[in-house]
Amino acid sequence: MTIKEIITVPNEMLKKVSEPIEKFGINEKKLITDLFETMYHFNGIGLAAIQVGIPKRVLVVDVSNKDEKKKPMALINPVIKKLSNDTSVYEEGCLSIPETFIEIERPKICEVEYIDEKGLKKNLKCDGLLSTCVQHEINHLDGRLIIDHLSKLKKDFIIKKISKIKKNPDRIVV
Ligand code: ZN
Numbered sequence: 001m002t003i004k005e006i007i008t009v010p011n012e013m014l015k016k017v018s019e020p021i022e023k024f025g026i027n028e029k030k031l032i033t034d035l036f037e038t039m040y041h042f043n044g045i046g047l048a049a050i051q052v053g054i055p056k057r058v059l060v061v062d063v064s065n066k067d068e069k070k071k072p073m074a075l076i077n078p079v080i081k082k083l084s085n086d087t088s089v090y091e092e093g094c095l096s097i098p099e100t101f102i103e104i105e106r107p108k109i110c111e112v113e114y115i116d117e118k119g120l121k122k123n124l125k126c127d128g129l130l131s132t133c134v135q136h137e138i139n140h141l142d143g144r145l146i147i148d149h150l151s152k153l154k155k156d157f158i159i160k161k162i163s164k165i166k167k168n169p170d171r172i173v174v
Contacts, residue, residue, distance in 0.1 A: 004038045004052035008096045008166070010159050015143040018048070018055040020077045024119055028058070032074045032117060035060045044095045046133045048140035051096050059137040063129045078114035078138055081123075083107035090132045092146050098165065100158055102146050106135050 007013055021028055031049060039047040039060055048059040057077045064071040086108040091101045110131045116122050126134050136146065147155045 001037045002034050003041045004034050006038065006042065006047075006051050006095050007053050008098060009145065009147070009162055011096075013053055013055070014050065014096055014140070014145060016050060016055050017143050018050050018057045018141040020057045021115075024076065024115070024117075028056075028076075029117070031056070031058065032060060035074070036062075036072055039095075042095050045129070046137045047095065048137045050140050050143075057141045059134075059141065061130065061133050061137060063133055074117050075112065075114040075124075075134070075137075076116070078112050078134070078141070080110055080135070080138060081113050082109075082111040084109035088128065088132065090129070092132065092136060094136070094146050096140075097145065097147060097158070098162060100147070100162070102149065104132075104146060104149050106132050110135055112138070 031054060035047050035049060035052065035058070038052060039062070045063050046059060046061040049056045058074065059078065060072065060074050062070055062072045084107045087105045088108040089103055089105045092104050093101045108131060109125065109127050111123065111125050112134055113121065113123050139145070147158055150158070
């Protein structure tokens with residue numbers, strides 16, 4: 001198991017459309033294990049493979065509360081089959097866009113078809129936080145980020161701000 005480095009904007013890789021997984025083998029199994037470990041390490045509730053630089057259509061989610069039993073779920077080649085007209089709004093953050101939260105309105109319910117870790121085809125109806133999280137992660141597989149919901153001006157401003165954070169050297173006191 002390995003905690004992977006998460007790539008952040010403006011890395012061009014994040015705009016890439018990920019490729020479907022054709023064969024699920026030992027490498028893909030390891031990738032999922034690493035994604036879970038990385039997601040939990042950085043306190044995320046979802047992570048797509050592209051965020052660790054691997055352009056494959058696989059993502060992990062766990063929207064359980066801290067004091068609840070963990071509910072890890074890996075979705076391979078997920079496809080959204082249905083979206084509700086009802087919407088919900090969450091303030092969303094993204095491990096690939098540090099220190100940025102954006103209110104985003106999305107369909108409240110989504111139905112998604114995917115392959116699970118055992119290779120079985122599954123159908124999942126997601127509501128509330130899980131629905132938002134799954135849509136956010138599937139957006140990653142299509143190279144779409146939460147800042148793409150904003151105007152170009154606001155988006156450029158955020159990217160500039162983040163690039164600046166990264167350029168500042170680590171501060172130390174000795
Ligand atoms: Zn994200």
